[in-house]
Amino acid sequence: GRPAPMLALSGSIAALLLTQTLLDAWVRRVDRRAGATLPRRAAHPVRLGWAALLGRPYAVVAGATFACAFALGVSALAVTEGTARYAAVVLLVAVTGVALVAVLQLRETLARPVVAEDEISLTADVVMRIEDARESYAPPVLWALPVVLLSGFAPGWWSAAAVGFLVLGVLALVAVHARTPSYAATARRAVGLR
Numbered sequence: 583g584r585p586a587p588m589l590a591l592s593g594s595i596a597a598l599l600l601t602q603t604l605l606d607a608w609v610r611r612v613d614r615r616a617g618a619t620l621p622r623r624a625a626h627p628v629r630l631g632w633a634a635l636l637g638r639p640y641a642v643v644a645g646a647t648f649a650c651a652f653a654l655g656v657s658a659l660a661v662t663e664g665t666a667r668y669a670a671v672v673l674l675v676a677v678t679g680v681a682l683v684a685v686l687q688l689r690e691t692l693a694r695p696v697v698a699e700d701e702i703s704l705t706a707d708v709v710m711r712i713e714d715a716r717e718s719y720a721p722p723v724l725w726a727l728p729v730v731l732l733s734g735f736a737p738g739w740w741s742a743a744a745v746g747f748l749v750l751g752v753l754a755l756v757a758v759h760a761r762t763p764s765y766a767a768t769a770r771r772a773v774g775l776r
Contacts, residue, residue, distance in 0.1 A: 591672065595679035602683060606690040613695050630708065632688060634772050635715035639758045644684070644719040646754070650747050651677045651724040657743075658728075658736050666735035673731045680723055687718035701773065708769035716765075725751050 632641070655677060658670035691714045698704035728744040736744075763771075 591675055595675065595682070598679070599682055599686060602686050602690075606686065606693075609690075610694060630692065630711065630772055632692060632715070634768075635691060635712050636688065637716070637762060637768070639762055640716050643721070643751075643754050643758050647719065647721045647724050647751055648677065648681050648684075650751075651728060654728045654732075654740070654744055654747060658732050658740055661740070662736055666732060669731045669735055673727055676727055676731070677724065680719075680727075684719040688715055691715050691718065704773050705766075705769050708772050709765045712765045712768055712772075721751055721755060 636644070652674065655670050655674040658673065659667060662670060691711050694711070696704065696707055698707050725748040729741075729748065732744065733741065762768075
């Protein structure tokens with residue numbers, strides 16, 4: 583029955599997380615070796631935290647997106663039965679998997695050693711880190727999962743809530759994009775070039 587596909591999904595997510603972790607460790611080793619061959623490192627190396635890379639507005643949108651997607655799954659689980667209940671469990675497992683992958687990607691972005699020869703290459707490195715951090719939580723995936731998995735199974739109010747979640751998420755992300763400095767400006771400020 584249904585436990586077998588659920589175990590397969592959970593196993594696939596666990597395998598993906600393990601593969602991601604091993605790949606990240608390998609990339610860090612390669613970066614360290616490449617950095618050791620440079621004639622000199624950047625004059626002003628920086629240690630960036632999540633707030634500098636992701637930015638508080640992006641962090642708020644990311645946290646709210648994950649919380650709302652999870653809440654939609656829990657509410658569908660609580661009020662539905664049969665096929666819709668099974669789809670809600672799949673949704674919760676998928677949202678948890680996406681969250682874990684996003685956390686691993688952000689952790690790797692923060693832990694990756696800086697490989698920079700001068701302030702220009704340091705700034706380029708920070709720009710790429712900011713871009714990776716801000717795109718790591720993939721909000722379109724979280725917006726789509728509830729609608730795709732439970733469309734046609736959940737009650738009408740739930741479907742309206744899922745569509746509202748998608749619309750509000752898009753509006754919030756557009757507002758954050760419009761009000762946040764560019765990657766390059768953020769990177770220059772982070773490395774002290776302003």
